[in-house]
Amino acid sequence: MKTKLLLAGIFSFFNYLIYAQEQCGTESNENSVYQRTTSNFYSSKQLEGVAFCVNVFFHVIRNGSGQTSIPNYYPETMLDKLNEDYNQYNISFNSLGFDYIDKTSFSGDGEGVYNGNVAELFAINNHSNAIDVYITEKADWLGKANGILSTELVVVKDYATTGVLSHEMGHCLNLYHTHETKFGLELPDESNCKTTGDLICDTPADPNLFYFRDNLINCSFTSGSITVNGVIYYPDTKNLMSYTNPECMQHFSNGQVERMKEAMYNSPVLQAVLTCCSIKTITISQASAVCYSSAQTFYLDNLCYNTQTSWSVSNNLQILDQDDFSITVKALNASVSGEGTINATFNNTSQQITQTVHVGVPSNYIEIGRIESQFVDIFYQRWTRLFIQYVTEPAGWEWQVDYCYVKPSNTREILIYPRVVGPISVKIRRNNECGNGPWLIKNFEVIQQGSYKILKQ
Ligand SMILES: [Zn+2]
Numbered sequence: 001m002k003t004k005l006l007l008a009g010i011f012s013f014f015n016y017l018i019y020a021q022e023q024c025g026t027e028s029n030e031n032s033v034y035q036r037t038t039s040n041f042y043s044s045k046q047l048e049g050v051a052f053c054v055n056v057f058f059h060v061i062r063n064g065s066g067q068t069s070i071p072n073y074y075p076e077t078m079l080d081k082l083n084e085d086y087n088q089y090n091i092s093f094n095s096l097g098f099d100y101i102d103k104t105s106f107s108g109d110g111e112g113v114y115n116g117n118v119a120e121l122f123a124i125n126n127h128s129n130a131i132d133v134y135i136t137e138k139a140d141w142l143g144k145a146n147g148i149l150s151t152e153l154v155v156v157k158d159y160a161t162t163g164v165l166s167h168e169m170g171h172c173l174n175l176y177h178t179h180e181t182k183f184g185l186e187l188p189d190e191s192n193c194k195t196t197g198d199l200i201c202d203t204p205a206d207p208n209l210f211y212f213r214d215n216l217i218n219c220s221f222t223s224g225s226i227t228v229n230g231v232i233y234y235p236d237t238k239n240l241m242s243y244t245n246p247e248c249m250q251h252f253s254n255g256q257v258e259r260m261k262e263a264m265y266n267s268p269v270l271q272a273v274l275t276c277c278s279i280k281t282i283t284i285s286q287a288s289a290v291c292y293s294s295a296q297t298f299y300l301d302n303l304c305y306n307t308q309t310s311w312s313v314s315n316n317l318q319i320l321d322q323d324d325f326s327i328t329v330k331a332l333n334a335s336v337s338g339e340g341t342i343n344a345t346f347n348n349t350s351q352q353i354t355q356t357v358h359v360g361v362p363s364n365y366i367e368i369g370r371i372e373s374q375f376v377d378i379f380y381q382r383w384t385r386l387f388i389q390y391v392t393e394p395a396g397w398e399w400q401v402d403y404c405y406v407k408p409s410n411t412r413e414i415l416i417y418p419r420v421v422g423p424i425s426v427k428i429r430r431n432n433e434c435g436n437g438p439w440l441i442k443n444f445e446v447i448q449q450g451s452y453k454i455l456k457q
Helices: 002-022 044-048 074-089 118-122 163-172 209-215 254-266 364-368 449-456
Strands: 052-062 091-102 131-136 143-145 152-156 226-228 231-233 296-301 309-313 317-322 326-331 338-346 352-359 370-373 384-389 397-401 404-406 413-418 422-432 440-447
Touching: 044 254, 052 074, 052 254, 074 091, 074 131, 074 163, 091 254, 118 131, 118 152, 131 163, 143 163, 152 163, 309 317, 309 326, 326 338, 370 440, 384 397, 397 404, 397 413
Parallel strands: 052 091, 052 131, 131 152
Antiparallel strands: 143 152, 226 231, 296 326, 309 338, 317 326, 338 352, 370 384, 384 413, 397 422, 404 413, 422 440
Protein backbone atom coordinates (compact mmCIF):
# COMPACT_ATOMS: atom_id res chain seq x y z
CA MET A 1 0.00 0.00 0.00
CA LYS A 2 2.77 2.37 1.01
CA THR A 3 4.80 1.43 -2.05
CA LYS A 4 1.83 2.06 -4.27
CA LEU A 5 1.29 5.55 -2.90
CA LEU A 6 4.97 6.30 -3.21
CA LEU A 7 4.98 5.12 -6.80
CA ALA A 8 1.93 7.18 -7.56
CA GLY A 9 3.72 10.18 -6.09
CA ILE A 10 6.82 9.59 -8.17
CA PHE A 11 4.70 9.04 -11.28
CA SER A 12 2.85 12.30 -10.95
CA PHE A 13 6.10 14.11 -10.16
CA PHE A 14 7.67 12.75 -13.34
CA ASN A 15 4.48 13.44 -15.17
CA TYR A 16 4.73 17.01 -14.05
CA LEU A 17 8.33 17.31 -15.21
CA ILE A 18 7.56 15.87 -18.60
CA TYR A 19 4.50 18.02 -19.11
CA ALA A 20 6.19 21.09 -17.69
CA GLN A 21 8.73 21.00 -20.48
CA GLU A 22 6.86 19.26 -23.23
CA GLN A 23 3.20 20.07 -23.39
CA CYS A 24 3.62 20.88 -27.05
CA GLY A 25 6.68 20.23 -29.17
CA THR A 26 5.88 22.68 -31.95
CA GLU A 27 8.74 25.05 -32.70
CA SER A 28 8.10 28.75 -33.10
CA ASN A 29 9.51 29.05 -36.57
CA GLU A 30 9.03 32.07 -38.73
CA ASN A 31 8.71 30.54 -42.14
CA SER A 32 7.05 32.95 -44.50
CA VAL A 33 5.38 36.26 -45.14
CA TYR A 34 2.25 34.80 -43.62
CA GLN A 35 3.81 34.91 -40.19
CA ARG A 36 3.58 38.56 -39.39
CA THR A 37 0.95 40.01 -41.65
CA THR A 38 -2.64 39.26 -40.95
CA SER A 39 -4.05 40.96 -44.04
CA ASN A 40 -2.57 39.99 -47.35
CA PHE A 41 -5.30 40.08 -49.93
CA TYR A 42 -8.56 39.84 -48.09
CA SER A 43 -9.75 41.46 -44.94
CA SER A 44 -10.99 39.40 -42.04
CA LYS A 45 -14.57 40.51 -42.65
CA GLN A 46 -14.53 39.26 -46.22
CA LEU A 47 -13.25 35.82 -45.22
CA GLU A 48 -15.30 35.56 -42.04
CA GLY A 49 -18.23 33.73 -43.61
CA VAL A 50 -16.17 31.78 -46.14
CA ALA A 51 -16.15 28.01 -45.70
CA PHE A 52 -12.81 26.27 -45.63
CA CYS A 53 -12.56 22.49 -45.66
CA VAL A 54 -9.25 20.82 -44.86
CA ASN A 55 -8.32 17.33 -46.04
CA VAL A 56 -6.71 15.16 -43.36
CA PHE A 57 -5.10 11.73 -43.52
CA PHE A 58 -4.57 9.66 -40.36
CA HIS A 59 -1.61 7.38 -39.66
CA VAL A 60 -1.87 4.92 -36.77
CA ILE A 61 1.53 3.85 -35.48
CA ARG A 62 1.86 0.19 -34.44
CA ASN A 63 4.84 -1.93 -33.46
CA GLY A 64 6.67 -4.05 -36.00
CA SER A 65 4.18 -6.89 -35.51
CA GLY A 66 1.21 -4.65 -36.26
CA GLN A 67 0.09 -4.36 -32.63
CA THR A 68 -1.05 -1.19 -30.94
CA SER A 69 -3.21 0.00 -28.04
CA ILE A 70 -4.63 2.76 -30.24
CA PRO A 71 -8.31 1.92 -30.84
CA ASN A 72 -9.18 1.39 -34.48
CA TYR A 73 -12.04 3.86 -34.28
CA TYR A 74 -9.66 6.71 -33.38
CA PRO A 75 -9.34 8.24 -36.86
CA GLU A 76 -13.10 8.68 -36.94
CA THR A 77 -13.30 10.03 -33.39
CA MET A 78 -10.46 12.42 -34.10
CA LEU A 79 -12.15 13.70 -37.25
CA ASP A 80 -15.28 14.31 -35.16
CA LYS A 81 -13.26 16.17 -32.54
CA LEU A 82 -11.67 18.45 -35.14
CA ASN A 83 -15.06 19.23 -36.64
CA GLU A 84 -16.56 19.79 -33.19
CA ASP A 85 -13.91 22.39 -32.35
CA TYR A 86 -13.70 24.11 -35.76
CA ASN A 87 -17.13 23.91 -37.41
CA GLN A 88 -18.43 26.92 -35.51
CA TYR A 89 -15.88 29.02 -37.42
CA ASN A 90 -16.86 27.63 -40.83
CA ILE A 91 -13.74 25.48 -40.95
CA SER A 92 -14.32 21.77 -41.42
CA PHE A 93 -12.25 18.65 -41.96
CA ASN A 94 -12.59 15.94 -44.53
CA SER A 95 -10.84 12.59 -44.07
CA LEU A 96 -9.09 11.06 -47.05
CA GLY A 97 -8.57 7.86 -45.04
CA PHE A 98 -6.04 6.26 -42.72
CA ASP A 99 -3.23 3.74 -42.77
CA TYR A 100 -0.92 1.93 -40.36
CA ILE A 101 2.76 2.56 -39.86
CA ASP A 102 4.25 -0.59 -38.37
CA LYS A 103 7.53 0.47 -36.88
CA THR A 104 8.43 -0.46 -33.31
CA SER A 105 10.77 2.50 -32.73
CA PHE A 106 7.87 4.99 -33.16
CA SER A 107 5.51 2.90 -31.03
CA GLY A 108 5.03 2.46 -27.31
CA ASP A 109 7.23 -0.61 -27.46
CA GLY A 110 10.13 1.53 -28.65
CA GLU A 111 11.31 5.01 -27.75
CA GLY A 112 8.22 6.61 -29.26
CA VAL A 113 8.40 9.88 -31.16
CA TYR A 114 10.87 12.56 -30.10
CA ASN A 115 12.78 15.43 -31.69
CA GLY A 116 15.43 13.06 -33.05
CA ASN A 117 13.05 10.97 -35.17
CA VAL A 118 9.98 13.12 -35.78
CA ALA A 119 11.22 14.38 -39.16
CA GLU A 120 11.60 10.77 -40.27
CA LEU A 121 8.04 10.04 -39.12
CA PHE A 122 6.56 13.03 -40.95
CA ALA A 123 8.08 11.77 -44.20
CA ILE A 124 6.30 8.41 -44.04
CA ASN A 125 3.28 8.07 -46.35
CA ASN A 126 3.05 11.84 -46.50
CA HIS A 127 0.26 13.41 -48.53
CA SER A 128 0.63 16.66 -50.42
CA ASN A 129 -3.16 17.10 -50.60
CA ALA A 130 -3.89 16.53 -46.89
CA ILE A 131 -2.65 17.38 -43.43
CA ASP A 132 -1.04 14.18 -42.19
CA VAL A 133 -2.05 13.32 -38.62
CA TYR A 134 0.16 10.72 -36.92
CA ILE A 135 -1.05 8.99 -33.76
CA THR A 136 1.50 7.36 -31.46
CA GLU A 137 1.33 5.66 -28.09
CA LYS A 138 4.38 7.49 -26.83
CA ALA A 139 6.08 10.82 -27.47
CA ASP A 140 8.15 13.44 -25.72
CA TRP A 141 5.18 15.81 -25.92
CA LEU A 142 1.42 15.59 -25.93
CA GLY A 143 1.59 16.69 -29.53
CA LYS A 144 3.74 18.45 -32.06
CA ALA A 145 3.05 20.12 -35.39
CA ASN A 146 5.76 20.28 -38.03
CA GLY A 147 6.02 24.05 -37.58
CA ILE A 148 3.76 27.06 -37.63
CA LEU A 149 1.99 26.70 -40.97
CA SER A 150 2.71 23.12 -41.87
CA THR A 151 0.86 20.02 -43.02
CA GLU A 152 1.98 17.40 -40.51
CA LEU A 153 1.28 16.81 -36.84
CA VAL A 154 1.71 14.02 -34.34
CA VAL A 155 -0.35 13.51 -31.21
CA VAL A 156 -0.10 10.93 -28.43
CA LYS A 157 -2.94 8.47 -28.03
CA ASP A 158 -4.01 9.68 -24.59
CA TYR A 159 -4.66 13.20 -25.95
CA ALA A 160 -5.54 12.33 -29.53
CA THR A 161 -9.26 12.97 -29.04
CA THR A 162 -8.87 16.08 -26.86
CA GLY A 163 -8.32 19.76 -27.56
CA VAL A 164 -4.60 18.95 -27.94
CA LEU A 165 -5.43 17.63 -31.43
CA SER A 166 -7.18 20.87 -32.37
CA HIS A 167 -4.30 22.81 -30.80
CA GLU A 168 -1.71 21.11 -33.03
CA MET A 169 -4.00 21.62 -36.02
CA GLY A 170 -4.08 25.32 -35.07
CA HIS A 171 -0.28 25.40 -35.46
CA CYS A 172 -0.58 23.79 -38.89
CA LEU A 173 -3.04 26.55 -39.77
CA ASN A 174 -0.53 29.26 -38.76
CA LEU A 175 -1.36 29.93 -35.10
CA TYR A 176 1.20 30.54 -32.37
CA HIS A 177 0.71 29.86 -28.69
CA THR A 178 -1.13 32.63 -26.89
CA HIS A 179 1.95 32.86 -24.63
CA GLU A 180 4.44 33.01 -27.52
CA THR A 181 7.56 35.06 -26.72
CA LYS A 182 9.56 34.66 -29.94
CA PHE A 183 8.57 38.12 -31.12
CA GLY A 184 8.77 39.68 -27.65
CA LEU A 185 6.66 39.78 -24.55
CA GLU A 186 3.06 40.88 -25.09
CA LEU A 187 1.99 43.48 -22.55
CA PRO A 188 -1.26 42.97 -20.65
CA ASP A 189 -2.47 46.39 -21.87
CA GLU A 190 -2.20 45.04 -25.46
CA SER A 191 -0.28 48.14 -26.61
CA ASN A 192 2.23 45.98 -28.51
CA CYS A 193 -0.13 43.15 -29.45
CA LYS A 194 0.40 43.38 -33.21
CA THR A 195 4.11 42.68 -33.09
CA THR A 196 4.59 40.53 -30.00
CA GLY A 197 3.10 37.45 -28.38
CA ASP A 198 0.96 35.49 -30.84
CA LEU A 199 0.69 38.58 -33.12
CA ILE A 200 -3.07 38.61 -32.55
CA CYS A 201 -4.71 41.45 -30.68
CA ASP A 202 -7.92 39.89 -29.43
CA THR A 203 -6.12 37.17 -27.49
CA PRO A 204 -5.14 38.67 -24.14
CA ALA A 205 -1.52 38.54 -23.00
CA ASP A 206 -0.81 35.13 -21.54
CA PRO A 207 2.04 34.41 -19.08
CA ASN A 208 1.90 30.68 -20.01
CA LEU A 209 -0.99 28.97 -18.28
CA PHE A 210 0.87 25.75 -17.70
CA TYR A 211 2.32 27.12 -14.49
CA PHE A 212 -1.06 28.26 -13.21
CA ARG A 213 -3.21 25.27 -14.08
CA ASP A 214 -3.61 24.28 -10.46
CA ASN A 215 -5.36 27.61 -9.82
CA LEU A 216 -7.99 26.96 -12.47
CA ILE A 217 -11.45 26.20 -11.14
CA ASN A 218 -13.98 25.27 -13.79
CA CYS A 219 -11.40 26.41 -16.32
CA SER A 220 -11.31 29.95 -14.89
CA PHE A 221 -9.38 31.88 -12.31
CA THR A 222 -11.71 32.75 -9.48
CA SER A 223 -10.65 36.40 -9.58
CA GLY A 224 -10.49 36.43 -13.38
CA SER A 225 -6.83 37.36 -13.29
CA ILE A 226 -3.42 36.19 -12.16
CA THR A 227 -0.42 38.22 -11.05
CA VAL A 228 3.09 37.50 -12.30
CA ASN A 229 5.99 39.58 -10.95
CA GLY A 230 3.52 42.24 -9.89
CA VAL A 231 1.86 42.39 -13.33
CA ILE A 232 -1.81 41.47 -13.59
CA TYR A 233 -2.82 39.24 -16.52
CA TYR A 234 -6.29 38.33 -17.74
CA PRO A 235 -5.45 35.38 -20.00
CA ASP A 236 -8.04 33.41 -21.95
CA THR A 237 -8.14 30.22 -19.89
CA LYS A 238 -10.22 28.36 -22.48
CA ASN A 239 -8.21 29.18 -25.58
CA LEU A 240 -7.22 26.21 -27.72
CA MET A 241 -3.77 27.69 -28.36
CA SER A 242 -2.93 28.17 -24.69
CA TYR A 243 -1.41 25.73 -22.23
CA THR A 244 -4.59 25.49 -20.25
CA ASN A 245 -5.79 22.08 -19.12
CA PRO A 246 -6.64 20.02 -22.23
CA GLU A 247 -10.25 19.69 -21.03
CA CYS A 248 -10.46 23.51 -20.92
CA MET A 249 -9.33 23.98 -24.54
CA GLN A 250 -12.62 25.16 -26.00
CA HIS A 251 -12.39 27.99 -28.47
CA PHE A 252 -10.42 30.26 -30.77
CA SER A 253 -10.70 34.04 -30.81
CA ASN A 254 -12.02 35.87 -33.88
CA GLY A 255 -8.50 37.07 -34.59
CA GLN A 256 -7.18 33.52 -34.52
CA VAL A 257 -9.87 32.38 -36.95
CA GLU A 258 -9.03 35.35 -39.18
CA ARG A 259 -5.35 34.42 -39.15
CA MET A 260 -6.08 30.78 -39.99
CA LYS A 261 -8.42 31.70 -42.83
CA GLU A 262 -6.00 34.21 -44.28
CA ALA A 263 -3.22 31.63 -44.19
CA MET A 264 -5.45 29.06 -45.90
CA TYR A 265 -6.56 31.54 -48.51
CA ASN A 266 -3.10 32.86 -49.29
CA SER A 267 -0.56 30.11 -48.62
CA PRO A 268 0.10 27.67 -51.50
CA VAL A 269 1.12 25.00 -48.96
CA LEU A 270 -2.27 25.14 -47.30
CA GLN A 271 -4.20 25.72 -50.52
CA ALA A 272 -2.99 22.28 -51.60
CA VAL A 273 -4.81 20.58 -48.71
CA LEU A 274 -8.10 22.45 -49.07
CA THR A 275 -11.27 21.14 -50.57
CA CYS A 276 -14.87 22.22 -50.80
CA CYS A 277 -17.20 20.29 -48.52
CA SER A 278 -19.65 22.85 -47.19
CA ILE A 279 -23.24 21.75 -47.34
CA LYS A 280 -24.68 24.84 -45.71
CA THR A 281 -26.87 27.20 -47.70
CA ILE A 282 -25.13 30.32 -48.93
CA THR A 283 -26.59 33.44 -47.35
CA ILE A 284 -25.93 37.15 -47.63
CA SER A 285 -25.81 39.80 -44.91
CA GLN A 286 -28.74 42.15 -44.42
CA ALA A 287 -29.12 45.91 -44.45
CA SER A 288 -32.16 48.00 -43.64
CA ALA A 289 -31.47 50.40 -46.51
CA VAL A 290 -28.93 51.27 -49.19
CA CYS A 291 -28.34 55.02 -49.41
CA TYR A 292 -26.78 57.37 -51.92
CA SER A 293 -24.75 59.17 -49.27
CA SER A 294 -22.82 56.12 -48.07
CA ALA A 295 -21.63 52.76 -49.35
CA GLN A 296 -23.04 49.50 -48.07
CA THR A 297 -21.17 46.20 -48.19
CA PHE A 298 -22.95 42.85 -48.30
CA TYR A 299 -21.03 39.73 -47.31
CA LEU A 300 -21.69 36.17 -48.37
CA ASP A 301 -21.71 33.37 -45.81
CA ASN A 302 -21.02 29.66 -46.23
CA LEU A 303 -19.59 29.70 -49.71
CA CYS A 304 -16.44 27.74 -50.44
CA TYR A 305 -13.11 29.51 -50.38
CA ASN A 306 -12.55 28.82 -54.10
CA THR A 307 -15.91 30.06 -55.34
CA GLN A 308 -16.14 32.52 -58.22
CA THR A 309 -19.11 34.82 -57.81
CA SER A 310 -20.94 36.85 -60.47
CA TRP A 311 -22.90 39.83 -59.22
CA SER A 312 -25.68 41.93 -60.70
CA VAL A 313 -27.89 44.63 -59.19
CA SER A 314 -31.16 46.39 -60.05
CA ASN A 315 -30.87 49.64 -62.02
CA ASN A 316 -31.52 51.83 -58.98
CA LEU A 317 -28.20 50.64 -57.51
CA GLN A 318 -24.58 51.10 -58.53
CA ILE A 319 -21.73 48.73 -57.77
CA LEU A 320 -18.72 50.39 -56.14
CA ASP A 321 -16.68 47.28 -55.47
CA GLN A 322 -17.09 43.53 -55.77
CA ASP A 323 -15.17 40.32 -55.23
CA ASP A 324 -16.06 36.68 -54.76
CA PHE A 325 -17.12 37.14 -51.14
CA SER A 326 -18.72 40.57 -50.98
CA ILE A 327 -20.21 43.46 -52.91
CA THR A 328 -20.27 47.16 -52.08
CA VAL A 329 -23.11 49.24 -53.49
CA LYS A 330 -24.91 52.54 -53.10
CA ALA A 331 -28.05 54.09 -54.52
CA LEU A 332 -27.84 55.25 -58.14
CA ASN A 333 -28.56 58.85 -57.17
CA ALA A 334 -30.09 60.90 -54.35
CA SER A 335 -33.63 60.72 -55.70
CA VAL A 336 -34.14 56.98 -56.22
CA SER A 337 -36.38 55.36 -53.66
CA GLY A 338 -37.93 51.94 -53.60
CA GLU A 339 -37.06 48.28 -53.77
CA GLY A 340 -33.78 47.08 -55.22
CA THR A 341 -32.19 43.69 -55.69
CA ILE A 342 -28.71 42.24 -55.45
CA ASN A 343 -28.12 38.95 -57.28
CA ALA A 344 -25.25 36.50 -57.07
CA THR A 345 -24.54 33.32 -58.99
CA PHE A 346 -21.64 30.97 -58.39
CA ASN A 347 -19.39 28.78 -60.51
CA ASN A 348 -19.45 25.72 -58.25
CA THR A 349 -23.03 25.50 -57.05
CA SER A 350 -26.46 25.91 -58.58
CA GLN A 351 -27.49 28.02 -55.61
CA GLN A 352 -28.35 31.64 -56.30
CA ILE A 353 -28.75 34.66 -54.10
CA THR A 354 -31.42 37.28 -54.62
CA GLN A 355 -31.39 39.87 -51.90
CA THR A 356 -34.14 42.48 -51.78
CA VAL A 357 -33.08 45.78 -50.24
CA HIS A 358 -34.68 49.14 -49.72
CA VAL A 359 -32.94 51.81 -51.79
CA GLY A 360 -32.90 55.46 -50.74
CA VAL A 361 -35.25 57.28 -48.42
CA PRO A 362 -38.61 55.71 -47.55
CA SER A 363 -41.46 56.48 -49.95
CA ASN A 364 -43.89 53.57 -50.20
CA TYR A 365 -46.29 55.18 -47.70
CA ILE A 366 -46.92 57.95 -50.23
CA GLU A 367 -48.72 55.47 -52.48
CA ILE A 368 -50.41 53.26 -49.90
CA GLY A 369 -50.84 55.34 -46.73
CA ARG A 370 -53.83 57.45 -45.73
CA ILE A 371 -54.02 59.88 -42.81
CA GLU A 372 -57.22 59.32 -40.83
CA SER A 373 -58.75 60.72 -37.66
CA GLN A 374 -60.45 58.90 -34.82
CA PHE A 375 -63.71 60.79 -35.29
CA VAL A 376 -65.43 62.01 -38.42
CA ASP A 377 -64.97 65.56 -37.17
CA ILE A 378 -62.00 67.17 -35.45
CA PHE A 379 -63.19 69.45 -32.65
CA TYR A 380 -61.66 72.60 -31.31
CA GLN A 381 -59.95 72.05 -27.93
CA ARG A 382 -60.52 68.36 -27.79
CA TRP A 383 -57.92 65.58 -27.95
CA THR A 384 -58.32 63.54 -31.11
CA ARG A 385 -56.36 60.57 -32.32
CA LEU A 386 -54.77 60.71 -35.76
CA PHE A 387 -53.17 57.76 -37.47
CA ILE A 388 -51.81 56.55 -40.77
CA GLN A 389 -53.69 53.66 -42.29
CA TYR A 390 -52.51 50.87 -44.62
CA VAL A 391 -48.93 50.98 -43.45
CA THR A 392 -47.43 48.47 -41.08
CA GLU A 393 -44.34 50.14 -39.67
CA PRO A 394 -45.22 50.97 -36.05
CA ALA A 395 -42.41 53.45 -35.51
CA GLY A 396 -39.96 55.69 -37.34
CA TRP A 397 -42.56 58.33 -38.25
CA GLU A 398 -42.45 62.10 -38.01
CA TRP A 399 -45.66 64.19 -37.75
CA GLN A 400 -46.17 67.89 -38.31
CA VAL A 401 -49.57 69.41 -37.43
CA ASP A 402 -50.48 73.10 -37.65
CA TYR A 403 -52.09 75.00 -34.73
CA CYS A 404 -52.30 72.00 -32.44
CA TYR A 405 -50.73 70.57 -29.37
CA VAL A 406 -49.30 67.27 -30.47
CA LYS A 407 -48.44 64.42 -28.12
CA PRO A 408 -45.03 63.87 -29.57
CA SER A 409 -44.25 60.44 -30.77
CA ASN A 410 -42.64 58.66 -33.68
CA THR A 411 -45.41 56.08 -33.89
CA ARG A 412 -48.20 55.50 -36.37
CA GLU A 413 -50.66 57.19 -34.04
CA ILE A 414 -50.65 60.59 -32.31
CA LEU A 415 -53.03 62.78 -30.32
CA ILE A 416 -53.71 66.34 -31.39
CA TYR A 417 -55.42 69.21 -29.53
CA PRO A 418 -56.49 71.96 -31.95
CA ARG A 419 -56.05 75.53 -30.72
CA VAL A 420 -57.88 77.12 -33.67
CA VAL A 421 -61.03 76.63 -35.64
CA GLY A 422 -60.70 76.23 -39.37
CA PRO A 423 -58.40 74.38 -41.78
CA ILE A 424 -55.27 72.66 -40.49
CA SER A 425 -52.64 70.80 -42.41
CA VAL A 426 -51.44 67.42 -41.13
CA LYS A 427 -48.20 65.98 -42.50
CA ILE A 428 -46.41 62.74 -41.88
CA ARG A 429 -43.19 61.32 -43.25
CA ARG A 430 -40.81 58.52 -42.63
CA ASN A 431 -37.08 58.56 -42.39
CA ASN A 432 -34.27 56.06 -42.39
CA GLU A 433 -30.49 56.27 -42.37
CA CYS A 434 -30.65 57.68 -45.91
CA GLY A 435 -32.67 60.70 -44.78
CA ASN A 436 -36.25 61.95 -44.77
CA GLY A 437 -38.90 60.69 -47.14
CA PRO A 438 -41.48 63.01 -48.73
CA TRP A 439 -44.40 64.40 -46.72
CA LEU A 440 -47.79 62.74 -46.97
CA ILE A 441 -50.26 65.59 -46.45
CA LYS A 442 -53.95 65.83 -45.59
CA ASN A 443 -55.99 68.88 -44.65
CA PHE A 444 -58.65 68.77 -41.94
CA GLU A 445 -61.27 71.21 -40.81
CA VAL A 446 -61.41 71.95 -37.06
CA ILE A 447 -64.93 72.78 -35.90
CA GLN A 448 -66.58 73.96 -32.67
CA GLN A 449 -67.92 71.15 -30.48
CA GLY A 450 -71.44 72.62 -30.62
CA SER A 451 -71.55 72.25 -34.37
CA TYR A 452 -71.68 68.49 -34.06
CA LYS A 453 -74.73 68.58 -31.72
CA ILE A 454 -76.56 71.00 -33.99
CA LEU A 455 -76.00 68.73 -36.96
CA LYS A 456 -77.27 65.68 -35.08
CA GLN A 457 -80.44 67.42 -33.86
ZN1 LIG B 1 1.42 24.14 -29.21
